[in-house]
Amino acid sequence: MGSSRLRAAGDWLEQRLGLRPLFEGSAGHLVPSNASSWWYVFGSATLVCLVMQIATGICLALVYVPSADQAWESLQHLDFEQPFGWYLRGLHYWGSNFMVALMTLHMIQVFLFGAYKYPRELTWLCGCLLFLCTLGLAFTGQVLRFDQNAYWGLGIGVSIMGRIPLLGESLTSLVLGGPILAAETLTRFFSLHVFVLPGLVITLVVLHLRMVLHNGINEFPTRGRGVDPETYDAEYAELIERTGEPFFPNAIHKDLLFSAVVIGSILACAAIFGPKLPNGPPDPTLIDTVPRPDFYFLALFSVFALLPPYMETFLIVYVMPVVVLALFAIPFVSRSGAKHPADRPVAVAGVVLVMTTVMTLAVLGLSSDWSPHMDAWKSVAVPVEMVEGRSPLELRGAAVLQAKQCRNCHALDGSGGKRGPDLGDVATRLTEDQLIRQVLQGGGNMPAYGKNLSPPEVAALVAFLRTLSPADAAIAQNSADPLGG
DSSP states (O other): OHHHHHHHHHHHHHHHHOHHHHHHTTTTOEEOGGGOSGGGOHHHHHHHHHHHHHHHHHHHHTTOOOSTTTHHHHHHHHHHTSTTHHHHHHHHHHHHHHHHHHHHHHHHHHHHTTTTSTTOHHHHHHHHHHHHHHHHHHHHHHHHTOSHHHHHHHHHHHHHHHTSTTTHHHHHHHHHTSSSOOHHHHHHHHHIIIIIHHHHHHHHHHHHHHHHHHHOOOOOOOTTOEEOTTTHHHHHHHHHHHHOEEIIIIIOHHHHHHHHHHHHHHHHHHHHHOOOOOOSOOOTTOGGGOOOOOGGGHHHHHHHHHSOHHHHHHIIIIIHHHHHHHHHHHHHHSOSEEOSGGGOHHHHHHHHHHHHHHHHHHHHHTTSOSSTTTTTTSSOOOOGGGTTTOOHHHHHHHHHHHHTTGGGTOEETTEEOSSSOOSTTGGGTOOHHHHHHHHHHOBTTBOOOTTTSOHHHHHHHHHHHTTOSOTTSOOOOOTTSTTOO
16 A cells, blocks of 8 residues: 555656656666676766865865964864864865775876776866866865964965966966955955856766766776777667666665765864864964874975976976866876776886885875074074175164074075075066065065064065175165155
């Protein structure tokens, strides 16, 4: 009696909603029987992580305050006052880590199995865009912690963006909401993290799933058999007709089991290790903070830390775009041919080489100096010849230079840090107004010190810097005031 009523209710809904065709075209679509493999579980597990990130992110957004003066306090409230707030943050943090790791594994599996070849070229491109957007979510989420790691990480990210030819300055101003990191910056990153990037990701996920359903799941590769665009469609249709089975309920078991393991692992990591706690409120004068990005950016961090400064721009402007373009070009360079990894030794060797390099750099990133010789110049005095005969205001500026640890990044006639330019001849390169602007607003690799130096300290520092030039060199002057008056 009960089953007949349920069947009648189901028929009534089916007549009005037409759910059966929708189900058969989505969860019930046919897949090759050999695609029911543990190698195919990474994509569905990544989707589960995305759902968890959306759920936990909504809860966090109810408490988090996206303002420069309250973001830190709102995280402290979550971690130490809000019941289970620390656990909620832990779930979001570890969910992000798992999502990036699983998406990386999914892309490796797709590449090694040749699943980017005809007719799935656009599916690969969509997946690449999803990967970049996921990294964007990870980076913007790290910035929202608004601690020392966030401040300096954003400084590095803006420095990278600022070196893009022609567009760098405009993009930097767009991202920061002005020339310096200020209150508008955090609001913009909150909007990116909560609205813009999730909207892009959801749109791309829908498009990605649509292409997977339309083109079918890539069959498990067979040795000696490749892809011929002229015959593949007919061969795949014959394979589905001969061995096809509904994804749900026949082929979904491994996906469900692996996703359950992933969810359990995230729950366990959040409970055991907790969230990544903020390491102090952002302060650009605390150079000794030794910032470290989250694991997915450690390799890039390590590259910038280990390369000489003159190589950074070349890497940013030329190498990184080429790498991204090469990633997008793969399905068009290798559109047909073998799929099985054993038939593609160059592809396998490439994956091993790239992943070994990335993991090695990530390990080095745990201990590499974020800026060379960061602790080497604390006790080194300003050269005597640079303070002899100086006015009280200029001597005060020399003291500010030392106290604010400027020499951890800047040298004086070769003695000091190497991250920024040598200040021994800075007066020949920058006018007084330019020096004031650089100190207050920053630029390049230099953070803005406008909120960390008082007006008298800025005046004293600039007065001292204006004395730093070779004896026979001309002092930089404003072109509108050539006499310096």
